[in-house]
Amino acid sequence: MIRRAAALTAVLLLAGVAGDDGSAEGAGASGCPALADDEVWVAGGPAQFGSDRSYQEEAPRYAATVKGFWIDRHEVTNRQYAAFVAATGHVTQAEREGGSIVFAPPGPGMLPVAPSQWWRYVKGADWRHPEGPTSDLAGRDTLPVVHIAFADARAYADWAGRALPSEEQFEFAARAGGAESLEQPAPRKANTWQGRFPVENDAADGHRGLAPVGCYDTNALGLNDMIGNAWEWTQSWYLPGHGPTAEAGEPNRSFDPAQPGVRARVIKGGSFLCAPNYCARYRPEARHAQAELAGASHLGFRTVARPVR
Template structure:
């Protein structure tokens, strides 16, 4: 782990997506953070020590999901599948498949494995799986503010963690999608999916893979950031250790009948692309239902103090 001194910084962005607004001044207390996302080898040690079964390894109870197809009441998880041709980018079902038998040991389906991927981030873990690991390790999951503070590496005013150019001088500095998403990946970085942790340069805090590779769970419920309250004309407050919204605020408004909370994901993944999802940035954020695991979501841990 790396110890970060905490401090005050500008959280959010006005330049990319509405959910990143408004800019606000935030202060986080000192904390320790894992140098890298939790790897397959680390997660395997946790499973061996505890016997933990991940959410994807347990058949869902149809009672918990009214209207679900009974045929899908089997262990499985979401797997990205590259499409053979261009598809509408407003329909993610074109490239996400619920794959029976997919789990952390079989990240892209029952015929896959993590052999040779010990140093890759573990994926196919829900929020509950990540939290179980963190508690076993005597740690916690980071808040959104802590993650963004760490991802910035001590710098302000940059679009990307390393500056304002996505690929400075033609150098790939994170694992994200190159080409036309979701059917053409030019593999300029050499990776179709996840990459080994520490493959790309660390940021100025000595932390790896806070941008790209895999999205990472945070402990915050997802909500739209609130504008900073004005204390007096021309002055505003700094938000100390922000902790997101309430569970009730996090429900997906597109499916009001589903009362499953959503937590904030940070960091982007190997599926973020210039042509589709420019979320390979410290300010980027995305909601994810706590019962959902995918082939591009992992996590890392923190210890506060």
């Protein structure tokens, strides 16, 4: 069992990453088109991965070839996850532990110094209760499910006959053939922080909290929220060195790097709290480590079709 301090430490592996304040503002937003719970075909091919121009963990940039694959159009929603839980009785890590990590922005006039001042461990916080035991999912059916640990995401994927994407699959789909980018997306393009994080957010993109899937423009492949909104789990192990896997573009469950200490996976896509002055990871090539057992209020996932052997 993860103790409270250990859970917070695990989440803070995400140096430079902020979470989701769970604001219900995004939950009840109107004007976002309803999306089908379908998938999009991503034709494979050669590509460049990573970046030599930004955070250290994104380097070195390398070439690899990805096989074609199907990927969910949008992040798995609360509605979809509820169907899985109803069918299987699955109990998430946060529910078993009795709490999870929630982002709590500094109060007016406060000058935050470290990420530990922006997070708090909340008893009773889990996917059904995003801010704690007094919150619920009313009006949030189409928001990304959060407070999901790695095993919780993979259990859903197994139930659906699918898999979590590899790091290369996610980046290839998010890039949609586009070039490496370092600029913050325009407000209509992705749900990111608009202003000086964490004390000012003018919500120029329409949301201060998580947004329902479908609120922002798709990328060139027709995929939603590959950048911003919620960070997303991948199947890939997080290793200090950045380079192609043995089978680039395919999840590899058999490889275990025997990591010392906390076992971590790669998460991709950034969250709605990424801003130019902090967590500038609203880019396809951005990557970060996340402890397997640590969910949080900014972390969700989507799935891909299992490769045909």
